[in-house]
Amino acid sequence: MGKSLKGKELGKGISQRKDGRYVGRYIDAQGVRRSIYSNKLSELRRQLIEAQYKTNNNISTCGSEMTVDAWFEKWLETYKVGKVKPQTVSNIKSMYGTTYKPYIGKKKLKDVTPFDMQKIINCEYTRGLAVSSIKSRFASIKGIFTKAHNLKIIPNTPCVDLSFPKDNKQRKYACKERRALTREEEKFFLEMLPNKPWGYLLKLLLYTGLRAGEACALQWKHIDFERAIIYVEQNSVVYDDGKCYREIGSTKTAKSNRIVPMTEEAYMLLTEYKLR
Numbered sequence: 001m002g003k004s005l006k007g008k009e010l011g012k013g014i015s016q017r018k019d020g021r022y023v024g025r026y027i028d029a030q031g032v033r034r035s036i037y038s039n040k041l042s043e044l045r046r047q048l049i050e051a052q053y054k055t056n057n058n059i060s061t062c063g064s065e066m067t068v069d070a071w072f073e074k075w076l077e078t079y080k081v082g083k084v085k086p087q088t089v090s091n092i093k094s095m096y097g098t099t100y101k102p103y104i105g106k107k108k109l110k111d112v113t114p115f116d117m118q119k120i121i122n123c124e125y126t127r128g129l130a131v132s133s134i135k136s137r138f139a140s141i142k143g144i145f146t147k148a149h150n151l152k153i154i155p156n157t158p159c160v161d162l163s164f165p166k167d168n169k170q171r172k173y174a175c176k177e178r179r180a181l182t183r184e185e186e187k188f189f190l191e192m193l194p195n196k197p198w199g200y201l202l203k204l205l206l207y208t209g210l211r212a213g214e215a216c217a218l219q220w221k222h223i224d225f226e227r228a229i230i231y232v233e234q235n236s237v238v239y240d241d242g243k244c245y246r247e248i249g250s251t252k253t254a255k256s257n258r259i260v261p262m263t264e265e266a267y268m269l270l271t272e273y274k275l276r
Helices: 041-056 068-079 086-104 114-126 131-150 169-175 183-192 197-208 212-216 264-274
Strands: 009-011 014-016 022-027 033-038 229-232 235-240 244-249 258-261
Touching: 009 014, 014 041, 022 041, 033 041, 068 086, 068 131, 086 114, 086 131, 086 235, 086 244, 114 131, 183 197, 197 212, 197 264, 212 235
Parallel strands: none
Antiparallel strands: 014 022, 022 033, 229 258, 235 244
């Protein structure tokens, strides 16, 4: 049992240095001997109790200084890359980068609180994001913190006791008003498109209702002129991980694989494009 400079018993693992500072020593969950220093004995005892609690509960201290940004990258590389579609990885990166990184990216993982998470939810709602989108993005970030908690990198998850706004239908439709083009607008749109590849692409989207990625992934083997049908079997995705590139992969879902009948306009358009 250590003693102070005046000979007073300080408790197990605690002693006082010649410069007056107190030092507490303990062995962490990995079996490494560590030391804590403080000018105040009460503060040292508090830190020592906290460190011993983490050791007894096998809570890793290696992530105690890790930022949310650092943990996100580690989590993504370990649990998502190579296990889900590249498009899903890209979507997760985009979600985190726009919704959570600006608020908590530089904070230490252990310092994020439910108050921080509630503030993000409130801010996203204020800027017009639909409640369903807020909940969807929250589900992803909750999984990130839950994994850190399960691995005992953090003692608690901050994704608890949170309140989501009510889904106001009037606000929802005001923020996401959609309508189809009128006949006049459609005619004007088609007239303005040039006879260039992207012009043909936009016309094809209008004539067939295909997703942009599905249309970009089409090859001539997918076009059956005899039966006037299009086989939708692939999807084209653009990634931006510091560099922009396109990749051809499977469609969004298994049900997205389908046969699309060609209208007369779509048939003539594809015929014209093939003869160019």
